[in-house]
Amino acid sequence: MPVVDASDDTASVPVGSGGAVGSGGADISGSGGDSETIVDASNEETPNDGGPQCSVTSDRATVTVHLPSGATVDCASASDAGTTTSFVGKIKSGDNGVLVMDACEANQPCVADGLRIEVAAPGLDLSRLPHVWAEVQFQLGHFWQCQQSLQINTADPVDGSPSGGPAGRLLLAVVDGGEPFSGASYSVQRVRLGCSSEKGCGGIAPDNYAFDFTSTTAGASAPGLRLFMGDAANWKVADATFTVRNLRSFQSAACDDYWNFAYYIVAVP
Numbered sequence: 001m002p003v004v005d006a007s008d009d010t011a012s013v014p015v016g017s018g019g020a021v022g023s024g025g026a027d028i029s030g031s032g033g034d035s036e037t038i039v040d041a042s043n044e045e046t047p048n049d050g051g052p053q054c055s056v057t058s059d060r061a062t063v064t065v066h067l068p069s070g071a072t073v074d075c076a077s078a079s080d081a082g083t084t085t086s087f088v089g090k091i092k093s094g095d096n097g098v099l100v101m102d103a104c105e106a107n108q109p110c111v112a113d114g115l116r117i118e119v120a121a122p123g124l125d126l127s128r129l130p131h132v133w134a135e136v137q138f139q140l141g142h143f144w145q146c147q148q149s150l151q152i153n154t155a156d157p158v159d160g161s162p163s164g165g166p167a168g169r170l171l172l173a174v175v176d177g178g179e180p181f182s183g184a185s186y187s188v189q190r191v192r193l194g195c196s197s198e199k200g201c202g203g204i205a206p207d208n209y210a211f212d213f214t215s216t217t218a219g220a221s222a223p224g225l226r227l228f229m230g231d232a233a234n235w236k237v238a239d240a241t242f243t244v245r246n247l248r249s250f251q252s253a254a255c256d257d258y259w260n261f262a263y264y265i266v267a268v269p
Contacts, residue, residue, distance in 0.1 A: 053210065054195035056248075058248055061119060061247060062075070065118075067114075073138060075140065084137055085136075086137050088134070089110070089134065090102045090133050090134070093131075094129050096125050096126065097120050099116070099152075100113050101115040104159060119172075124264055130171075130269060132171075134152050134154055134155050135152070135154075136150070137181055138151075144257075147176070147177035149174070150174040151172070151180070170240070173186070173264060174264045185217045186216060190211065192205060193207060194207065198253045199253070200251065201253070202256065202257075202258065204258060205251060209250060210228045210229070211249055227244060232246070235265075241268040242267055242268060243266050246262075247262035247263055248260050249262075249263075
């Protein structure tokens with residue numbers, strides 16, 4: 001994930017305007033998915049520990065996927081570590097933390113309500129997602145802690161029915177300790193804030209970080225979004241609007257403690 005110096009910022013701001021990354025020479029380019037950069041913004045001689053950007057949150061997102069076979073894929077599924085579960089279906093219903101879909105394969109009957117996706121995260125509401133065809137990708141990692149990445153995009157129907165709209169549009173992204181998927185329509189940078197002067201023992205400097213979100217599909221002029229830890233904001237990209245929340249974004253001084261970076265992006269109809 002690329003690091004940026006934003007120690008003078010005190011609130012969530014659009015990237016590219018008013019204290020944003022890009023005006024200070026930081027590289028915020030990326031091709032999406034596995035493009036996650038860290039930009040160093042901690043140029044002060046003493047830690048910046050007086051502003052709201054140095055507050056720490058420990059919010060988490062937990063994803064559980066129930067498959068048509070009856071199997072469950074979640075952080076307790078150690079055998080699924082490092083693999084990506086992918087499927088296509090039609091969203092049937094949703095509430096604050098549960099999305100139910102028909103599970104479908106080409107040339108096969110759909111399994112009604114065959115997929116159930118549970119996402120527990122503060123403030124996340126799935127009830128407003130459109131009832132459309134969608135592709136779901138879910139990846140787990142188990143390196144010291146559980147890392148989770150979930151992405152749901154619109155998809156073309158596999159049952160021969162007419163398309164309800166373009167495929168590949170982001171509906172939901174949830175990342176807790178993991179990374180965006182390769183080819184994602186957004187990229188993320190970690191912005192080091194200069195709240196800590198500890199040395200640590202790993203490759204990521206102990207500190208608080210902000211997230212810089214940019215679109216990889218809407219062109220260079222599309223506005224980005226910077227979110228400090230615990231903040232949420234609406235982000236308009238072309239003709240789409242998303243609610244984005246920074247659940248946590250810090251690096252402790254402990255060894256092999258690289259998983260305190262989490263966020264979600266959910267489409268707003």
